[in-house]
Amino acid sequence: GNSVTQMEGPVTLSEEAFLTINCTYTATGYPSLFWYVQYPGEGLQLLLKATKADDKGSNKGFEATYRKETTSFHLEKGSVQVSDSAVYFCALSDRGSTLGRLYFGRGTQLTVWP
Amino acid sequence: GAGVSQSPSNKVTEKGKDVELRCDPISGHTALYWYRQRLGQGLEFLIYFQGNSAPDKSGLPSDRFSAERTGESVSTLTIQRTQQEDSAVYLCASTPDPGRSMNTEAFFGQGTRLTVV
Secondary structure: OOEEEEOOOOOEEEEEEEEEEEEEEOOOOOEEEEEEEEOOOOOEEEEEEEOOOOOOOOOOOEEEEOOOOOOOEEEEEOOOOOOHEEEEEEEEEEOOOOOOOOOOOOOEEEEOOO | OOOEEEEOOOOEOOOOEEEEEEEEOOOOOOOOEEEEEEOOOOEEEEEEOOOOOOOOOOOOOOOEEEEEOOOOHOOOOOHHOHHHHHEEEEEEEEEEOOOOOOOOEEOOOOOEEEEEO
């Protein structure tokens, strides 16, 4: 079946530190991979995505590369800001299952201190 | 509307009572999804509506859960005889026709936090 495992939090960093949030997946088909972010008091919103192996998604300084050989989609940012404090969710969509249905990891709470 | 709207934002109910949660998707989005997020867990898929097709109810956890949607408009999720384990945040998302692209971004509402006491 389909599943996503992501690094447990919470993660606490100082401003300008390097961020990595690990995400690995299991899929029956050829998934697309996503990172969603939930800022305090807001709904989930798409941060970035990658639709095939070796694709790199990027947005707002965040990057993640679709690695089929390691079934991973780790989220990275070179220098975090206080405004990046949020919960981050790794997710996949598999064309073999309900169209558009997303399989989510448990989420990782990130707190960035000034 | 400008985004996916859910109501109420918070609901406290007594065990055994029925509750109804509402989702108003983005205008023109044919697909609508309900998810549940229990404390410390990832989002669990509950149900999917696509246009006038039969919904995919495969994620509903029990027959106490049901959902309706008329056409491409508002959806309601109903939980009958609520139990404490139903306490969670219920999230609704909508997308344009996913049949055209499974990579289409899902737009989420802010959720309804349900507490069963």
